[in-house]
Amino acid sequence: MDGTANGSLSELPDEMFSIIQSTAHTLSPRLARLSLPGRRIIDTPHYLANTSRGVVPHITQDTFRRDTSIAGVYVALEDFIERAPRKVPPLYQFKPSDGASPLRKFVALQDDALLVLGARRTPPVIAPAANSNTDTTVSICTAVGFRQMKVDDYAEEAEELKPDILVGLGDVPYGRVLGNKRVERATDRMIQWMQEHVALRDERKDGHQAKLFAPLLPVECVKQQFYADCLAEELAKDISGLALYDLSTLEDIPESLAHLPRLGFTEPKTPHEVLQQVALGLDILTVPFIGAATDAGIALDFTFPSRQILNGSGPQPLGVDMWSAEHAVDLSPLSKDCQCYACSNHHRAYLQHLLSAKEMLGWVILQIHNHHTMDLFFAGIRQSIARNSLDEDVHAFSKAYESQLPEKTGQGPRVRGYQYKAEGPGESKKNAVAFKHAMNDGKEKLAEATPPAEDVDAEDLEIKGFAEKEEL
Amino acid sequence: MPEQDDMVPRPLPSALTFELASRCSTTKARAATLHLPHGPVQLPMFMPVATQASLKGLTPKQLEETSCRLCLNNTYHLGLKPGQKTLDIIGGAHKLQSWPHNILTDSGGFQMVSLLKLAQVTEEGVRFLSPHDGTPMLLTPEHSISLQNSIGSDIIMQLDDVIATTSPDHERIKEAMHRSVRWLDRCIEAHKKPDSQNLFCIIQGGLDLDLRRECCREMVARDTPGIAIGGLSGGEAKTEFCKVVDTCTGLLPTHKPRYVMGVGYPEDILVSVALGADMFDCVWPTRTARFGNAITDSGCFNLRHASYAEDFGPIEQGCKCICCKPDSEGGLGITRAYIHHTAAKETVGAHLLSMHNVHYLLNLMRRVREAIVEDRYPEFLRTHFKKLYSDNPPTWAVDALRGVGVDLLG
Numbered sequence: 001m002d003g004t005a006n007g008s009l010s011e012l013p014d015e016m017f018s019i020i021q022s023t024a025h026t027l028s029p030r031l032a033r034l035s036l037p038g039r040r041i042i043d044t045p046h047y048l049a050n051t052s053r054g055v056v057p058h059i060t061q062d063t064f065r066r067d068t069s070i071a072g073v074y075v076a077l078e079d080f081i082e083r084a085p086r087k088v089p090p091l092y093q094f095k096p097s098d099g100a101s102p103l104r105k106f107v108a109l110q111d112d113a114l115l116v117l118g119a120r121r122t123p124p125v126i127a128p129a130a131n132s133n134t135d136t137t138v139s140i141c142t143a144v145g146f147r148q149m150k151v152d153d154y155a156e157e158a159e160e161l162k163p164d165i166l167v168g169l170g171d172v173p174y175g176r177v178l179g180n181k182r183v184e185r186a187t188d189r190m191i192q193w194m195q196e197h198v199a200l201r202d203e204r205k206d207g208h209q210a211k212l213f214a215p216l217l218p219v220e221c222v223k224q225q226f227y228a229d230c231l232a233e234e235l236a237k238d239i240s241g242l243a244l245y246d247l248s249t250l251e252d253i254p255e256s257l258a259h260l261p262r263l264g265f266t267e268p269k270t271p272h273e274v275l276q277q278v279a280l281g282l283d284i285l286t287v288p289f290i291g292a293a294t295d296a297g298i299a300l301d302f303t304f305p306s307r308q309i310l311n312g313s314g315p316q317p318l319g320v321d322m323w324s325a326e327h328a329v330d331l332s333p334l335s336k337d338c339q340c341y342a343c344s345n346h347h348r349a350y351l352q353h354l355l356s357a358k359e360m361l362g363w364v365i366l367q368i369h370n371h372h373t374m375d376l377f378f379a380g381i382r383q384s385i386a387r388n389s390l391d392e393d394v395h396a397f398s399k400a401y402e403s404q405l406p407e408k409t410g411q412g413p414r415v416r417g418y419q420y421k422a423e424g425p426g427e428s429k430k431n432a433v434a435f436k437h438a439m440n441d442g443k444e445k446l447a448e449a450t451p452p453a454e455d456v457d458a459e460d461l462e463i464k465g466f467a468e469k470e471e472l
Numbered sequence: 473m474p475e476q477d478d479m480v481p482r483p484l485p486s487a488l489t490f491e492l493a494s495r496c497s498t499t500k501a502r503a504a505t506l507h508l509p510h511g512p513v514q515l516p517m518f519m520p521v522a523t524q525a526s527l528k529g530l531t532p533k534q535l536e537e538t539s540c541r542l543c544l545n546n547t548y549h550l551g552l553k554p555g556q557k558t559l560d561i562i563g564g565a566h567k568l569q570s571w572p573h574n575i576l577t578d579s580g581g582f583q584m585v586s587l588l589k590l591a592q593v594t595e596e597g598v599r600f601l602s603p604h605d606g607t608p609m610l611l612t613p614e615h616s617i618s619l620q621n622s623i624g625s626d627i628i629m630q631l632d633d634v635i636a637t638t639s640p641d642h643e644r645i646k647e648a649m650h651r652s653v654r655w656l657d658r659c660i661e662a663h664k665k666p667d668s669q670n671l672f673c674i675i676q677g678g679l680d681l682d683l684r685r686e687c688c689r690e691m692v693a694r695d696t697p698g699i700a701i702g703g704l705s706g707g708e709a710k711t712e713f714c715k716v717v718d719t720c721t722g723l724l725p726t727h728k729p730r731y732v733m734g735v736g737y738p739e740d741i742l743v744s745v746a747l748g749a750d751m752f753d754c755v756w757p758t759r760t761a762r763f764g765n766a767i768t769d770s771g772c773f774n775l776r777h778a779s780y781a782e783d784f785g786p787i788e789q790g791c792k793c794i795c796c797k798p799d800s801e802g803g804l805g806i807t808r809a810y811i812h813h814t815a816a817k818e819t820v821g822a823h824l825l826s827m828h829n830v831h832y833l834l835n836l837m838r839r840v841r842e843a844i845v846e847d848r849y850p851e852f853l854r855t856h857f858k859k860l861y862s863d864n865p866p867t868w869a870v871d872a873l874r875g876v877g878v879d880l881l882g
Contacts, residue, residue: 053813055820060827061804062794063531080813090782090809106813108804143817328554329561345532345570349562353525353554360529360819413819 016211016240017261017283021385026253027280029385034261034284036164036211040071040112044261044283045385046378047274048074048116049371050291053143054107057291058360058367058413061108067341067368069375072114074286075103076121077158078149082142085153092157099208101162117163117210118243119154122265122286126175133171135189155197163210167243167263168197170215178219186217187227194230198238211240213263218246221253232256250280270405271302271318271377275394278381289405290374294366296408297323297355299334300373304380305393306400315402320348322366323410327352334365340372355410363413485666486697487626490727496849499876500721500748503844506729508626509668510566510574513542514841515729515750518741518833519576520758524549525569527830528758529823532571537794538831539838542574542626544753547619548583556622564624576627576753578733579616579674582634593633595651613658617671621664629700629733630659632674637708637716645678652676652702653690660694672731674702679712681719688723698729701749705734714743714872721748738767738836739860742853743872745840757829762822764815766808767829769859775811775825783808793831795824850878 015035022030034042049056049070056064056073064070081089096105104115125141132139137148154169171186171193178186194214201209214231217224231239232254241261244250250262264282268274269289277285293300298319320327320334333343334351342351342365354362384393414431493503504515520527520535521544527535535543545565554568562568565575584598585591591600597612613631620628632655633648656673663671673691677683691699701720704713717732724730731751732744741752757767764776768788773780775787784807786796797803806824814821843852853873857865857880865880873880 053818054810055814055818058529058819060534060820060823061806062534062537062827066533067531090813093782094784094807094809105805106807106810108799108806108810111799328558331562331567341531341533349554349558350525350568350570353558353568357524357549357553359524359526360823361526361531363819364529364531364823 017259019259022281026258027250029279029381029390030281030283031382031385032261032283034114036114038112039114039164042071042114042284043382045278045285045381046071046283047285047287047374048072048114048263050122050286050288051075051079051107052121053079054103054109056367056371058294058363061110063341063364063368064113065110068371070113070371071375072116072164072284073109074116074118074122075107075163076124077117077119077154077161078121078124078140078142081140081149081157082144082147084147085150092160101208103161103163114165115163116165116167116263117158117161118167118265119149119158119169120172120174123267123288124174133173133189135192138169138171151193152196152200155193155200159201159204159210162208165213165241165263166210167213168215169193170217170243170245172215172218172245178217180223183217183219183223187224190215190217190224190227191230194227194235194239198235201238212238213241213243213261214239215243215245216249218244218249220248220251228254228257244282247277247280250282253281270403271304271401272398272403274377275304275381275390275397278385279390279394287374290370291367293319293405294363294370295412296405297321297362297366297410297412298370298406298408299351299366300370300405301335302373302377302397302401304377304397305384305389306397315400318401318405321406321409322348322351322362323355325352334369335373338369338372340369342366342369342372358411360413486670487666487668488670488697488729490698490729492727494845494847496746496844497847498850499746499853499873499878500718501745501840501844501849502726502748502750503841504729504750506750508542508574508670510572510626511541513574514838516741516745516837516840516844517542517751518837519544519751519753520830520833521546521753521755522569522571523755524553525565528762528826529819530826530830532569534794534823534827535571535830536573538827539834540573540830542576543571544576544578545569545623545625546583547577547580547616547623547629550577550623551580551619556619559619559622559624564622566624574627575623575625577620577623577625577629579613579629579631580611580619581616581631582734584611585634593635593648593651595654597631613655614662617659617662618664621669624665625669627670627672627698628663629672630656630674630696632656632676632702634676634703635678636706637678637703637712638706639678642678642680645676645680646683649677649683649687653687656691656694656696660696670697672696672698672700674700674733675720676703677716678703679708679716681715684716684719685723688720692723692725698731699724700731700733702733704732705736705754710740710866710868711871713740714747714868714875717744717749718747718872718875724748738833739857739866739869741833741837742840742856743869745844746849746853746873746876746878757833758826761825761829764811764821764825765829766811766825767832769856771860775808776815777812780808780812783812787811787825787828788832791828791832792835793828795828853878854880854882 018033020031032044051073080091083089091106094102094106127139136151140147140149158166171189221228243263245265261283263284299322300319302318327348330348384390487509489507491505495502506513506515519542523546591598597610599610616631632652635648673696675687677687730749732749735752736754764774766773766775766787795804795806798805843849870880
């Protein structure tokens, strides 16, 4: 088993999740295979692409199908329900004729890609109130601000959307450390919420049902013992996996839950952290830094196991800042030997041009490349585990590459309201003012884009041969 | 390439052939095939505008899939970014954007005059202040052609003296027309790659039909591979616009492509085709997509409107674009509700609509061509205007089409 089965369609899987290789230790990497009916087989460890409003940002659905190999996506329900409960969200009214998943059809997701649905984006925008959840509601952030979502509504509506995997609702205190009291209360809530959710599933019992993943609190299992016991005993036959929000939870996962796939909402910041989390036994990861690198104009550039030969030059950067003018006439691919659509069709010079001209295609190309890099990275991880060489390979990787992704130097795409929390008065502008010159008084309709001239001085213009300076 | 005859005083070399396929027996519409350095294109045609060497978020593959084989780049923008030197090193705009098909570039003058408040036109060229530091600069016809030579576009445009057709200053309009003719000569002289790039002249003369006639005569005599009618997207009355197009096409040789610059809306294009024009470009389909507008046979709809939030039909029923086709036919099955969901919130919403809108325009032209070839263009016009305007077609269109034998009200 070397992880090469990835991508082939599953043939009558007898088990959704089969562990292929693991050790007795809780905190150790493992190889497994996730097969859901009608979906590609996913060998794990692997990652899910993050989405916003149902799409991997920048990547249209046809490009997703044709030019990426993304195996699965994570979708947040909060991206779809800004009108609830005052008005029934459109998505809930959508009933595809063939009984297919309304969510999959609505976002036009490729048929064989894995669709995982949860309540909140990852990373979520953190709710302003300290105690944002109640016994019956959870705070979510929609395009029109924070809302309270009823726990029963979530269970009912999310089931209706028929994702492949549904992450149950947790009382997850994003961005805050939990005191003992709060953990206790959260444990009680989660037990009740999961019981109710399972009861609802029992009532519905229709043909297709999503696999239910139970969220765990971001603390050690021993601190949420009652809940863990409930999952392992009472709800054992209803739970198909675990969703984890902190690495500490991995430390003492009880034997009785060890067979379940572990989906991480652990926000790794670098490939090194991905490796660390895999080494601790996470199976499926969400990796927000892929999209963050894209928006920052950075082409991820690393391989695992590292092919870098240490030649005294020190650790290599994990990515290339494509804003840099040094790429202006560089006709080489974003990353050497890369076979992705972006690298086989375009070169650094074009990408640098697109970024500095703020053309949206720049981010499309980067997003394709960065996801491809991640596909290969995880394939490398699986092979390394299969060879039992993960420890050495991780060590070599940490020597070969810098510890952090390169700093962002250029400007990203426009930031939207649902992507950050307002910090109150005096907050700096998230988006640069588009026009500040006298050259645009209602006439911009004449041009498809802002003239890129603002940061170009006369010398440049002359050097570029655009025009010549006049002698006065 | 046409045969060169040393005895004839320097006919301009051409890198295109124009093959007339059919002519409408009622209107002045024509169907043709234009063979360009990067492949043939069918006329009449619409050309989407990839201002800065990319069509608003679409990959070249996606643009290709809309059936586009000729798109525009703007010389003004490419001259600033990435700049001539970079273009020379890279080897031109086709290589820059990995576009294997044809490219047309404008001269840069139009953007200059319309975007830079302080631009001033003199006999030498366009004088302007650097937007960055205010240094006085000069763009000449020679600069423009040299830049377009570096870009390597299949069709290049002369630098012309552009002023608004709505300008009340008749003397200035006259001066601009004559200057454009003089600048055409300088452009022809400066053009270094006539064997691989086709220089088009641009007919000027405002709304004065006599000036337009004079300009046509002068420019046709210069024998450029193609001819553009310029200065017509500046907000003049449509009746005037139609008169200018009609007058010019009447004086232009049959065997050369005629390009009406910066036009436009579907109905403008349909009428211009009837008046004998072949090529059109406009930023509107992609620009309007970014505001959530979908172009269809029954008009333009803003899908951001709340009424579309729960509309689970395709953007346009029966449309064969990748977005609208159901997945059973290999499409994406995108609904209006989904566009509503993403419009102005995720760029993908705009990309999807851009694909639909560009496909719409290109497909409209395909239908137009078919109608011309089958000699039923008058009927096509009547049906199409009926769909758009029911029984109240705009007066300008009624008048213009009546002039070429089509009665929209009949």
